Amino acid sequence: xxxxxxxxxxxxxxxxxxxxxxxxxxxxxxxxxxxxxxxxxxxxxxxxxxxxxxxxxxxxxxxxxxxxxxxxxxxxxxxxxxxxxxxxxxxxxxxxxxxxxxxxxxxxxxxxxxxxxxxxxxxxxxxxxxxxxxxxxxxxxxxxxxxxxxxxxxxxxxxxxxxxxxxxxxxxxxxxxxxxxxxxxxxxxxxxxxxxxxxxxxxxxxxxxxxxxxxxxxxxxxxxxxxxxxxxxxxxxxxxxxxxxxxxxxxxxxxxxxxxxxxxxxxxxxxxxxxxxxxxxxxxxxxxxxxxxxxxxxxxxxxxxxxxxxxxxxxxxxxxxxxxxxxxxxxxxxxxxxxxxxxxxxxxxxxxxxxxxxxxxxxxxxxxxxxxxxxxxxxxxxxxxxxxxxxxxxxxxxxxxxxxxxxxxxxxxxxxxxxxxxxxxxxxxxxxxxxxxxxxxxxxxxxxxxxxxxxxxxxxxxxxxxxxxxxxxxxxxxxxxxxxxxxxxxxxxxxxxxxxxxxxxxxxxxxxxxxxxx
Numbered sequence: 001x002x003x004x005x006x007x008x009x010x011x012x013x014x015x016x017x018x019x020x021x022x023x024x025x026x027x028x029x030x031x032x033x034x035x036x037x038x039x040x041x042x043x044x045x046x047x048x049x050x051x052x053x054x055x056x057x058x059x060x061x062x063x064x065x066x067x068x069x070x071x072x073x074x075x076x077x078x079x080x081x082x083x084x085x086x087x088x089x090x091x092x093x094x095x096x097x098x099x100x101x102x103x104x105x106x107x108x109x110x111x112x113x114x115x116x117x118x119x120x121x122x123x124x125x126x127x128x129x130x131x132x133x134x135x136x137x138x139x140x141x142x143x144x145x146x147x148x149x150x151x152x153x154x155x156x157x158x159x160x161x162x163x164x165x166x167x168x169x170x171x172x173x174x175x176x177x178x179x180x181x182x183x184x185x186x187x188x189x190x191x192x193x194x195x196x197x198x199x200x201x202x203x204x205x206x207x208x209x210x211x212x213x214x215x216x217x218x219x220x221x222x223x224x225x226x227x228x229x230x231x232x233x234x235x236x237x238x239x240x241x242x243x244x245x246x247x248x249x250x251x252x253x254x255x256x257x258x259x260x261x262x263x264x265x266x267x268x269x270x271x272x273x274x275x276x277x278x279x280x281x282x283x284x285x286x287x288x289x290x291x292x293x294x295x296x297x298x299x300x301x302x303x304x305x306x307x308x309x310x311x312x313x314x315x316x317x318x319x320x321x322x323x324x325x326x327x328x329x330x331x332x333x334x335x336x337x338x339x340x341x342x343x344x345x346x347x348x349x350x351x352x353x354x355x356x357x358x359x360x361x362x363x364x365x366x367x368x369x370x371x372x373x374x375x376x377x378x379x380x381x382x383x384x385x386x387x388x389x390x391x392x393x394x395x396x397x398x399x400x401x402x403x404x405x406x407x408x409x410x411x412x413x414x415x416x417x418x419x420x421x422x423x424x425x426x427x428x429x430x431x432x433x434x435x436x437x438x439x440x441x442x443x444x445x446x447x448x449x450x451x452x453x454x455x456x457x458x459x460x461x462x463x464x465x466x467x468x469x470x471x472x473x474x475x476x477x478x479x480x481x482x483x484x485x486x487x488x489x490x491x492x493x494x495x496x497x498x499x500x501x502x503x504x505x506x507x508x509x510x511x512x513x514x515x516x517x518x
Contacts, residue, residue, distance in 0.1 A: 012053050027054070062083075085137040085143060091105065190210075260274050291365060319358050
């Protein structure tokens with residue numbers, strides 16, 4: 001029986017990964033490039049992208065753990081392997097529901113460091129104690145101090161819509177992180193990670209010497225797995241995946257790329273896979289929504305609930321300036337920076353002449369997962385029931401049962417609670433966008449992205465359906481628009497049967513009133 005190799009799913013300790021026989025995608029050449037400088041860095045990446053493992057790798061390097069880096073790229077680069085005092089603060093494991101919770105975790109870490117480097121009884125504040133620990137660590141060891149802060153923004157994200165608590169966190173973090181600039185003479189290396197770059201938090205105003213490498217080409221693949229790395233390290237698992245699904249090796253690579261690849265953190269960088277999803281897919285030989293199933297972060301759910309942003313605009317990508325998505329400024333009417341930095345959007349295009357970026361979904365897992373996530377906000381169904389409806393919709397169109405499809409759509413609308421249906425065109429369009437985009441999981445479906453195209457086009461083995469919906473018009477007008485605008489022209493040489501569906505919506509009935517099928 002073939003031995004199952006150990007994939008590092010959820011492993012955040014570099015020491016455990018290296019001593020317990022887990023596979024490791026070697027990023028240590030970039031680790032050395034960063035660590036060999038005295039520059040303070042910040043890196044923003046989505047959840048489950050390996051930020052904590054990276055921070056742990058820096059910790060092992062600066063503790064001089066040469067044994068853990070044997071046979072890795074860094075072993076050919078480093079010759080000294082010096083040991084430094086390392087202060088690692090991980091804010092990811094705490095639930096920050098009060099100012100006391102933040103004070104408690106900071107105090108607990110300070111006590112651990114004070115046990116190592118001594119206590120200054122004259123310093124009572126958290127920031128004062130932190131400054132004292134850094135200075136005493138330097139004086140006691142004779143070595144400059146390494147400070148690693150993982151998920152610095154967790155408290156702010158936890159209170160994203162609570163202005164009072166958010167302000168309390170901001171004031172406390174301003175003082176605490178401000179120490180890192182005033183203590184610069186004692187620091188050998190400073191590295192912070194987070195999901196979001198908060199423009200208002202003083203870590204980026206007071207610490208204006210931090211170098212943000214989040215959108216810089218040399219380090220775009222520091223977290224995540226590139227396609228070349230996947231082929232280099234995981235070929236046996238890819239072969240198992242292909243065998244299980246009875247497809248070729250190249251088909252397995254193509255499918256797993258469509259599902260989980262496509263994250264671009266700069267305009268010119270190589271795409272990277274979501275490491276959590278691709279490692280799970282390789283371990284279990286299945287194409288599931290592993291990253292999305294871990295749950296959409298509460299802070300993003302709350303932000304989207306409060307936002308008036310038309311989320312349908314995300315379906316085919318949006319064009320923005322760098323300032324529109326690099327920093328988050330606590331604006332609930334513009335959730336794009338948070339959606340981007342949380343990993344639900346990525347860079348899919350760049351216009352160098354006008355310095356404009358196009359943001360879009362990175363891959364199928366995120367596209368369909370996000371649509372499933374949106375469904376309860378526009379309809380009455382939960383994700384499980386919604387998936388059932390979507391599958392039924394697809395089967396009916398594949399079987400040529402257009403009337404059954406339309407009747408099911410009417411039932412779907414009839415079950416939307418009154419408070420969810422605001423009875424305007426935007427709501428109806430949103431529902432259709434969600435439904436037809438989700439249908440794309442199973443059959444070839446296009447949703448309108450620009451003028452001159454039908455609202456939706458669905459392609460099955462035998463037929464091509466062209467849909468047009470009218471809230472302030474008749475079904476006949478919808479059919480006429482399909483003809484007048486030439487929506488069928490691109491498909492006339494296809495050979496499949498072309499079917500026009502004109503749909504008339506009723507404000508009074510809050511549903512589909514009439515439809516015509518030609």
